[in-house]
Amino acid sequence: MNFDENPHRRYNPLTESWVLVSPHRAKRPWQGQVEKLANDERPAHDPECYLCAGNTRANGEVNPNYEQVYVFDNDFAALLKDTPDEKYEDGELFLAKTEKGVGRVICFSPAHNLTVPEMSEEGIRAVVDAWVAEYNVLxxxxxxxxxxxxxxxxFVMGCSNPHPHGQIWAQSGIPDEPLKKQNAQAKYWAKHNRSLLADYLEKELEKKERVLFENEHFVALVPFWAVWPFEAMLIPKRKMARISEMTSEERDALANAYKRLTVKYDNLFETSFPYSAGIHQAPTxxxxxxxxxxHFVFYPPLLRSATVKKFMVGYEMLANPQRDISAEKSAAILRDLSEVHYKSI
Incomplete structure (x- = not known):
């Protein structure tokens, strides 16, 4: 099979779903929407930013003058811990139940003008430590x-504030995407008594064609079943169910891999590369x-340039995810990029 020429479908064993790959379509001229580049020039402290140190948030609370990572309850959380337990049923077709939860915001740094690829590995390690602490407490x-x-x-990914930050949504139910992955991994474990991702990672390291880089404890790669143009994963080499199982050395290695991957992203089109990223791990x-x-997944939308975005519409919404560039091609492009941020050159 010629992966770079022939339309084909690829199977995602983690979600038990398929993606249509149409590599020949990458040659078509683009006459669709072109995004406007956001102004990436920002001050180190913005007096109007509700995430900056010392500023007042929408609920009237004042942020402390934090010097590294700051975590607080989301002022506009999608989930609430005091939601009453209620259920609605009207036959088999109308079902609903209340959902309890907690929303947290993690400010990665007090510097308003930074993003993860521009942070130090020590600063990113502090973010990793905050993730572990929050996972344990919540x-x-x-x-x-x-x-x-x-x-x-x-902003292309709907981020309303450019201050470097992330979120945590903790809830009583298990969301659909991690539940799919749990079910698929459980089936594989029951059949082979081995980890699905450990076996997958072993094969990817043999093939090398989709591996971007590796350090002592993590591998960065474009998954065989990638949907987004430059989708990537960070997979720990040691099988762990949850991030709280990481050693101190593994936390350092995760910070290193997180920075290296996002630097490559920024260097791809020499822009602050947008993405949605998240950690999928065992329920609590x-x-x-x-x-x-x-594992840590990255879903970036940019396709051909800093201003051309991949939209999930039409066929993707109605039938099947689809991509125009093979995973091998996007991996080769990312792999060859420098790990020195373009702003530093």
Missing amino acids: GAKDFINYVQIFENKG DGLPHEEWHW
């Missing part, structure tokens, strides 16, 4: 069964979940 609550850690970067429902192998 996951210990009796009404929380899943903790979703994520970052939206860039008290079960061991030996099937889980946690």
Whole structure:
């Protein structure tokens, strides 16, 4: 099969779904929407930013003069911990139930003008430590069964504030995407008594064609089943169900890989590269979940340039995810990029 010429479908064993790959379409002229480049010139401290140190937030609370990472309850959380337990059923077709949860915001740095690829590895390590601490504290609550850690970067991804930050939504139910991955990994574990991602990673390291880089503890790669143009994953080499199992050295290695990947992203089109990224890991429902192998996924939308975005519309919404560039091609492009940020050259 010629992956770079022939339309084909690829299977995602983590979600038990398919993606249509149409590599020949990458040659077509673009006459669609062109995004406007956001002004990336920002001060180190913005007096109007509700995430900057010392500023007042919308609810009237004042941020402390934090010097590294600052975590607080989301002022406009999508989930609330005091939601009453209620259920609605009207036959088999009308079902609803209330959902309890907690929303947290993590300011990665007091510097308003930074993003992850421009932060130091020491600064990113502090973010990793905050993730672990929040996962442990939130996951210990009796009404929380899943903790979703994520970052939206860039206005193109709907990020309303450019200050470097991420979010945590912890809730009583297990969301659809991690639940799909849990079910697929559980089936594989029951069949082989091995981790699906550990076996997948072993094969990818043999093939090398989709691996971007690796350090002592993590591998960055474009997954075989990637949907977004320059989608990537960070996978720990050691099988772990949750981020709280990382050693200090592994936390350092995650910070290193997080920075290296996002620097490559910025260098691709020499712009502050937008993406949604998040950690998928075991639920906090008290079960061991030996099937889980946690991982960090990155879904960036830019396709051909800093101003051309991949839209999930039409066929993608109605039928099947689809992409115009093979995973091997996008991996080769990312792999060849410098790991020195373009602003530093």
